[in-house]
Amino acid sequence: MSRPVYQPADAMLEVREIYAELARRPLRKNCTGLADCCRFRLTGKTPYLTIGEALVAAAAWRAAGRTSVRPAPDGSCPFLGGDGRCRIYEGRPFGCRTHFCEAAGGPMARGEVRDLIQRLEDIDHRLGGQGAVNLPAAVQAAMAPKSGGKRR
Numbered sequence: 001m002s003r004p005v006y007q008p009a010d011a012m013l014e015v016r017e018i019y020a021e022l023a024r025r026p027l028r029k030n031c032t033g034l035a036d037c038c039r040f041r042l043t044g045k046t047p048y049l050t051i052g053e054a055l056v057a058a059a060a061w062r063a064a065g066r067t068s069v070r071p072a073p074d075g076s077c078p079f080l081g082g083d084g085r086c087r088i089y090e091g092r093p094f095g096c097r098t099h100f101c102e103a104a105g106g107p108m109a110r111g112e113v114r115d116l117i118q119r120l121e122d123i124d125h126r127l128g129g130q131g132a133v134n135l136p137a138a139v140q141a142a143m144a145p146k147s148g149g150k151r152r
């Protein structure tokens with residue numbers, strides 16, 4: 001009997017469970033919503049996403065009525081709204097939940113979330129990925145019809 005194919009919908013379910021588990025952990029969280037970390041040119045850092053995270057972010061973007069992801073002229077995250085808020089907050093990637101800016105107390109220690117990162121990497125592998133990709137490229141790929149990202 002052939003092994004069932006791992007579906008994007010299954011991956012998104014697992015990724016959301018990982019996010020929920022992260023939220024339940026008693027880790028230091030002090031984001032005040034300044035959104036400085038969403039301005040990649042300012043910080044010099046861009047979040048990297050596994051495929052499962054990108055699918056969840058793309059699904060949130062589609063739920064907001066969007067059909068494509070365009071680069072922001074100022075180099076900010078394409079999901080950063082003009083009001084300085086994340087427009088896919090519920091679907092934001094793992095890095096946005098853990099790599100807190102200095103104003104929020106700095107990033108979580110990797111050891112505190114290593115098991116969750118491993119689970120995200122396992123999902124990526126099962127979907128045929130080869131590791132995390134920078135946010136704009138990862139989400140653009142996830143928005144493509146063949147990715148299955150529009151199923152939710």
Ligand code: SF4
Pocket residue numbers: 037038047077078079080081085086087088089092093096
């Ligand atoms: S996905 Fe949201 S929280 Fe993450 S960098 Fe983009 S705007 Fe900021």
